[in-house]
Amino acid sequence: MGILIRQPGGQWREPATQGYDSEAALQRILHDHPSLVPGVPADAVACSEFQSGAGRADIVVVDASGKLTLVECKLAANPQVRREVIGQVLDYASRMWRMEIGEFEQRWRQANGGSSPFEALGDADGTTKAAVAENLKAGRFNLVLAVDGLNDDVKRIVEFLNAVTLPETGVMVAEFTHALEAGVEILIPIAYGAELVEAKSAAPHGRIRMCTEEEYLASCEEFDSASADQVAGLIAAAKQAGFQIEGGRAQPRH
Incomplete structure (x- = not known):
């Protein structure tokens, strides 16, 4: 300016x-x-x-x-x-x-x-x-x-x-x-x-919340059970490598 x-x-x-x-x-x-x-x-x-x-x-x-x-x-x-x-x-x-x-x-x-x-x-x-x-x-x-x-x-x-x-x-x-x-x-x-x-x-963002690891794995089992074990194994490997699992944003179901 x-x-x-x-x-x-x-x-x-x-x-x-x-x-x-x-x-x-x-x-x-x-x-x-x-x-x-x-x-x-x-x-x-x-x-x-x-x-x-x-x-x-x-x-x-x-x-x-x-x-x-x-x-x-x-x-x-x-x-x-x-x-x-x-x-x-x-x-x-x-x-x-x-x-x-x-x-x-x-x-x-x-x-x-x-x-x-x-x-x-x-x-x-x-x-x-x-x-x-x-x-x-x-x-x-x-x-x-x-x-x-x-x-x-x-x-x-x-x-x-x-x-x-x-x-x-x-x-x-x-x-x-x-x-x-x-x-x-x-x-x-x-x-x-x-x-x-x-x-x-x-902006309204109250409908979005953090899901827990257990909720996420349950959701994987419900929507894609064939991949649920692989996802669980990936999370376990990440924890063993020292990563901290925080969860993610959960979208409401319609």
């Missing part, structure tokens, strides 16, 4: 300086003002360089309701802004999925000078902490790519991920255009994908 300015009676022109010195500069702005991130309320607190286990997430945000937002900052000059960064932020989220709340708080303290997000949010009764624990267990995150310039590749990936992922996971990209003129900084945020996340979250 271009920026034009003018003095009274003068001509429109570009600011003296546009863009960021580094990705760290954008990261500092969003750490200090997390409510600039789409979907983050004014009461939120942020942590920079949170050790996810797969690397350091640029910013992790927690608000009083316990909602978790992961933010990765990338400038247009960085070739990773097109594809690799999406995998990067998904990797961070996957490492935080099922993280114990005690470990989460410890890692936050390590990255944030010893302070706890729950102390900063005034969580005296532990309500926020319990909500964060539940969101970690469920893998309920909003993932935000913060950039200085949107591109069609990233927009397409955001649309696809919101279409194929569960309502618990929202993916957005936010453009933060930055300029400097005569000592005055200008920051213009534009979000893309927020409306997709809201629509997905609001």
Whole structure:
């Protein structure tokens, strides 16, 4: 997005300086003002360089309701802004999925000078902490790519991920255009994908539930008894190899 300015009676022109010195500069702005991130309320607190286990997430945000937002900052000059960064932020989220709340708080303290997000949010009764624990267990995150310039590749990936992922996971990209003129900084945020996340979250999905392993095997026996033993053997082999069986989404019968 271009920026034009003018003095009274003068001509429109570009600011003296546009863009960021580094990705760290954008990261500092969003750490200090997390409510600039789409979907983050004014009461939120942020942590920079949170050790996810797969690397350091640029910013992790927690608000009083316990909602978790992961933010990765990338400038247009960085070739990773097109594809690799999406995998990067998904990797961070996957490492935080099922993280114990005690470990989460410890890692936050390590990255944030010893302070706890729950102390900063005034969580005296532990309500926020319990909500964060539940969101970690469920893998309920909003993932935000913060950039200085949107591109069609990233927009397409955001649309696809919101279409194929569960309502618990929202993916957005936010453009933060930055300029400097005569000592005055200008920051213009534009979000893309927020409306997709809201629509997905609001869509009726209560009829879809997770079926258990036993229910799935019983269903196989009912609809394709010849293959039921093979399916059971495959599940047993997967367990023996160390895989954890989670079940799947059960569709209602008509």
